[in-house]
Amino acid sequence: MSTTTQTDATLHTTYAQLAARFVASFQPQQIGPRTVGREAEYPVVGARGEAVDVRRLWHVLLESGDLQPEYGPGRLGERDFIVGVKGEAYSYALEVGLGTVEINTRPCQHLLEVKALMEAAVARLVHAASRFNWRVLGYGIQPVSPPSLGIMSPKQRYLSLYRAMGSSWLWYTVTSSDQLQMAIGQTEMVHMLNYGNMITPVIIALCANSPVYAGTVSPFCSAREGVMAEIRARENRHGMLAHPFGELVDFVETVSQADYLILRDAGQIIPSSQPFTHYLREHGADFSAFLFHEHYIWNSARLRAAYGTLEVRPACQQPWGEHMAAGALILGLIEASHAILAYIVQEVGQDYWERMRTYHQQSIRFGLAAPQPAPEFLHEVVTLAEKGLAARHFGEEALLAPLWTRLERSQNPAQRARAVFQADGLNGLLAHATIRP
Amino acid sequence: MIEAITFDFWDTIAVDDSDEPKRARLGLPGKGDARTQLFIEHITRYYPAIAPQRAAEAYRHANACFRHAWHTEHRTPGVRQRLFDAYAGLGIQSQPGQLASLLREIDTLSREIETMEVRIAPDFAPSVHWALQALAQEYTVGIISDAIHTTGRGIRHLLYQQGLAPYFKFMIFSDEVGASKPSPKVFRIASQEIGLPPEKIAHIGDRESNDVTGPLAVGMRAVLYTGVVDRGSEKTRAMAVCRHFQDLPDIVRRLR
Numbered sequence: 013m014s015t016t017t018q019t020d021a022t023l024h025t026t027y028a029q030l031a032a033r034f035v036a037s038f039q040p041q042q043i044g045p046r047t048v049g050r051e052a053e054y055p056v057v058g059a060r061g062e063a064v065d066v067r068r069l070w071h072v073l074l075e076s077g078d079l080q081p082e083y084g085p086g087r088l089g090e091r092d093f094i095v096g097v098k099g100e101a102y103s104y105a106l107e108v109g110l111g112t113v114e115i116n117t118r119p120c121q122h123l124l125e126v127k128a129l130m131e132a133a134v135a136r137l138v139h140a141a142s143r144f145n146w147r148v149l150g151y152g153i154q155p156v157s158p159p160s161l162g163i164m165s166p167k168q169r170y171l172s173l174y175r176a177m178g179s180s181w182l183w184y185t186v187t188s189s190d191q192l193q194m195a196i197g198q199t200e201m202v203h204m205l206n207y208g209n210m211i212t213p214v215i216i217a218l219c220a221n222s223p224v225y226a227g228t229v230s231p232f233c234s235a236r237e238g239v240m241a242e243i244r245a246r247e248n249r250h251g252m253l254a255h256p257f258g259e260l261v262d263f264v265e266t267v268s269q270a271d272y273l274i275l276r277d278a279g280q281i282i283p284s285s286q287p288f289t290h291y292l293r294e295h296g297a298d299f300s301a302f303l304f305h306e307h308y309i310w311n312s313a314r315l316r317a318a319y320g321t322l323e324v325r326p327a328c329q330q331p332w333g334e335h336m337a338a339g340a341l342i343l344g345l346i347e348a349s350h351a352i353l354a355y356i357v358q359e360v361g362q363d364y365w366e367r368m369r370t371y372h373q374q375s376i377r378f379g380l381a382a383p384q385p386a387p388e389f390l391h392e393v394v395t396l397a398e399k400g401l402a403a404r405h406f407g408e409e410a411l412l413a414p415l416w417t418r419l420e421r422s423q424n425p426a427q428r429a430r431a432v433f434q435a436d437g438l439n440g441l442l443a444h445a446t447i448r449p
Numbered sequence: 450m451i452e453a454i455t456f457d458f459w460d461t462i463a464v465d466d467s468d469e470p471k472r473a474r475l476g477l478p479g480k481g482d483a484r485t486q487l488f489i490e491h492i493t494r495y496y497p498a499i500a501p502q503r504a505a506e507a508y509r510h511a512n513a514c515f516r517h518a519w520h521t522e523h524r525t526p527g528v529r530q531r532l533f534d535a536y537a538g539l540g541i542q543s544q545p546g547q548l549a550s551l552l553r554e555i556d557t558l559s560r561e562i563e564t565m566e567v568r569i570a571p572d573f574a575p576s577v578h579w580a581l582q583a584l585a586q587e588y589t590v591g592i593i594s595d596a597i598h599t600t601g602r603g604i605r606h607l608l609y610q611q612g613l614a615p616y617f618k619f620m621i622f623s624d625e626v627g628a629s630k631p632s633p634k635v636f637r638i639a640s641q642e643i644g645l646p647p648e649k650i651a652h653i654g655d656r657e658s659n660d661v662t663g664p665l666a667v668g669m670r671a672v673l674y675t676g677v678v679d680r681g682s683e684k685t686r687a688m689a690v691c692r693h694f695q696d697l698p699d700i701v702r703r704l705r
Binding site for chain 1: 489529543545547548549550552553556589600601602605609614618619620621622624625641644
């Protein structure tokens, strides 16, 4: 069923049109301190560590009256399905897994504001969960329940993704990441997209926190990233980009080569599994379809046209006492991007991209025990990130304190969680990861 | 010592085509005929100019494409790909701006066929519940199965329906991983998913080429299961033959 109503030359024009629309979604220039927002996912589990159905929490969270239910399409024909509850400062959303809640903050001026909002939101969540004797975990994956259809949220698009991807999609039923959104300007989009991906192994080395899942120790510090790397690996849909982009149109072209997993038509979401280029040939520069497609390309750093932000995704959810550590590291890395990139080129060499890809694979597996690409590499990068945060003049650099401890002990949260599990078993791990605000 | 066990599905956990007599009793056509019939009805409804015979021929052509991919390339494209091939055989292309509608149309038909495949559950092998319950207490248990007409999703559905799904830590289906048995790829994926070297994994299945030769080639152990159908246990290279699932825990314990 190959159709060629548009020639490849026309397709290149289409890429250029989409790239122009994409760029226009961002502010022309980033002026002043970047605003930030956090998307933090939390596993919610029962007494034995099994995933629960967090939809039972909605009515408890709605009791205070300051949050509103959000409805979305469930299974075909269902339109009254509550997918989350929303307030002015933060919202709760049902994730792919029924046992995972995502908390999103509004855009904030600085990380201390994010911290305050997140602590208020998590305290409410923990309180609501306690009514059912459930625990909320500061951990990056469901520790006991394996990925399965039985714990997948029955949203129409998730069901369609399952039809498009099969069991690979089910992996998302268990993962819990800690993501940061940062405002960026048009002039830095390509730089930030490349750099945000290139710096991924630093974030994983310091912030991995998913070594135990399905009740057993995995070979990874970040099982989240380790397993994701294998999903549709030939399309390089996850993790660090295969190579940096020269300009935004390269990004659009590369993204368009990947399969269009699901598409919208006549109010339904349909599994497609045809390359997105097929769609572009038929439909031309359909920008909303491009955004819908691009939403399901999960590289470690993504440009988000809807918000005009860079989204950085590879951190696992952090232990509660250090819950801002990943966010602080990511923002510091971004603020110091030019200094850090210059350092990496100088110390790691001109083939730094390939060497960082190797470090990426090793950091997923070994965390802070992975060989660093240059002597004292992480120490130097975190120092530069700290300077980047300090230059914002909000005092956010104090939030990096847990990272210095991790470096000093050569132990990231995953390495600590693994040691706890090996010494004290599952109950020990659950006690260690349970959030007690 | 064996630490993990993988099972084939058809003619090992469930009895292949055992739903056919049930379908016949209900006056339903056999699944092969039902697939073709669904395709013909769909095509003639959407494209009245296409004659039923031509539609049937296109579906046969798609089946031939599938068999080629399965037997020579060791991969089993899913139902939707088969429908794309059949559509291509009929020369049906989307009109400009209508690809999404065409994909929706194909998806609707693919859902109908997939649902038909699992509407009536097959019989499950005698004592399989008991064996899985016993083995899951001692070993990591998974599935490695080809998905020919029933998709991986469909098999997963049957396992949930039967209450067997919780025993399996992982399920590897050929339509989802892009390779089918005896390709070493599927067995290596299992080894990676479990995090164990192949020699610590035993595979149980009914076919010599897929379930014995395939796993042995990557260093796994192999047990031929003949409880549903014996396809030639007298010549097998398997380390053991299991005729009844009641014997399986002891057989696995004795494997080295």
